[in-house]
Amino acid sequence: MNQLDALKRVSIVVADTGDIDAVARWRPQDATTNPSLLLAAAQDPRYRRLVNADMDRMFVNFGREILKHVAGRVSTEVDARLSFDTVATLAKARRLMALYAEAGIGPERVLIKIAATWEGIRAAEQLEREGIHCNLTLLFSFAQAVACAEAGVTLISPFVGRIYDWHKAARKVEDIAIEEDPGVASVTRIYNYYKRHGYQTQVMGASFRKPAQIIALAGCDLLTIAPDLLEKLAHAQGAVPAMLSVDAARRVPIAQVSLNEKAYRWLHNEDAMAVEKLSDGIRKFDADARKLETFMAAQARAA
Ligand code: E4P
Secondary structure: OEHHHHHHOOOEEEEEOOOHHHHHHHOOOEEEOOHHHHHHHHOOHHHHHHOOOOHHHHHHHHHHHHHOOOOOOEEEEOOHHHOOOHHHHHHHHHHHHHHHHHOOOOHHHEEEEEEOOHHHHHHHHHHHHOOOOEEEEEEOOHHHHHHHHHHOOOEEEEEOHHHHHHHHHHHOOOOOOHHHOHHHHHHHHHHHHHHHOOOOOEEEEEOOOOHHHHHOOOOOOEEEEOHHHHHHHHOOEOOOOOOOOHHHHHOOOOOOOOOOHHHHHHHHHOOHHHHHHHHHHHHHHHHHHHHHHHHHHHHHHHO
């Protein structure tokens, strides 16, 4: 059996892409998008028909097309500019859901993706009460994970590759062995903590740089994987045993903590990597959203 099929036996496989043909090819359960992925997809001539002068509509156009190829959910991201504004995030999420509703798509098929800042987590807490399910992204610290679980969000996307990138750069090395990979260790710790303490929030490992990182997290609730890595897994043979499991996690001695705003900010700030990567991630998603706006305006002028 190839490793992709083997992985699907222990984790829900999600495609991390705006490329609709890739989703159709790999037939994952769910799919995730972000502004950078949609910038790439919007510039692809195959998807020009989905480009719209209104960015929210364009994101929903891509989401709607992706949903034709997955049985589960699509994640659509809120504008990174709103990352520190709870009220504006609420309004944006509600608008995206209204656009999905106009397209005949119900809330069970969409995850609103929000940066896991304190303000974003508060917005997600409220949205979940309204029946709008959220995927908290750019998640690098344990503090972010604890706050998301306490807020009762549907799903978190803890990043692996960007943590690995940061540590590689800090250590000035070309690679970090999988047994010592700090991105893999971060997701493992979060998964064990959630299962040990019975949180319902799902854990979706994200941002991978190599198949070994994915294999090391087999058993995680979900794993969102870019098409090039899905391809590599599909072409590799071998067993993929579950490295994470609810039973094993329940035996891990890891104390429960509760974080108010001050404690959250303190604990998150203690993690230099997480502070840097969260800020950097917001800047990058924002930069790509602005490039997308410029591209959409040029397309509208040309039309
Ligand atoms: C997940 O939510 C993101 O879309 C994605 O996994 C980020 O991956 P990257 O670090 O390769 O950009």
